[in-house]
Amino acid sequence: MRFVCDRMLGRLCRWLRMMGVDAIYPQEVPDAELLGTASSEGRMLLSRDRALVDGAGDLGFYIEALDLDGQVLEFMGRFGAPGDWFTRCTACNGPLSGDEPAGCSGAVPEGIEHRHAEIWSCRSCGQRYWPGTQYASILKRLEGLRVGGCYGEVACDGPR
Numbered sequence: 001m002r003f004v005c006d007r008m009l010g011r012l013c014r015w016l017r018m019m020g021v022d023a024i025y026p027q028e029v030p031d032a033e034l035l036g037t038a039s040s041e042g043r044m045l046l047s048r049d050r051a052l053v054d055g056a057g058d059l060g061f062y063i064e065a066l067d068l069d070g071q072v073l074e075f076m077g078r079f080g081a082p083g084d085w086f087t088r089c090t091a092c093n094g095p096l097s098g099d100e101p102a103g104c105s106g107a108v109p110e111g112i113e114h115r116h117a118e119i120w121s122c123r124s125c126g127q128r129y130w131p132g133t134q135y136a137s138i139l140k141r142l143e144g145l146r147v148g149g150c151y152g153e154v155a156c157d158g159p160r
Helices: 007-018 031-041 050-059 068-079 135-146
Strands: 002-005 022-024 044-047 060-062 096-099 119-122
Touching: 002 007, 002 031, 007 022, 007 044, 007 068, 031 044, 031 050, 044 050, 050 060, 068 135
Parallel strands: 002 022, 002 044, 044 060
Antiparallel strands: 096 119
8 A cells, every 4th residue: 555644754754764655745736636646646645634645536645643653553543563574675665675785885974885784775766774873773663553552661451
């Protein structure tokens, strides 16, 4: 399934992309254009604007939560938990492909190609990714959300 997020859900859109979801985020466009994109591209519109979601009919889904974790949980509650993590560019939504670290010299900060066995490149915009300092915390957060809505050191009995 493919999605279009309105301007109120930019952060959710980036996290959906990390989870491997095809999600676009056209910034500062009129509602009519968002509805047109959803319709013409067969995308589900995600929004915090009830009137916009109502206008999308079956192609609209209202996200009630204000916080990112709640938004991700609402998404997974309706559409399921995505499983192809780290396959989309967080900047442009393009597909990622694995690169040999040795071939990335000059395209990543000095030393990265020697410290990491995995480096990914966006086939659309050329952005490079590697499992840096934030990678472990992102994995922990995504895993916690997928298995029940909790992450970190917080004890939890299920979705919030």
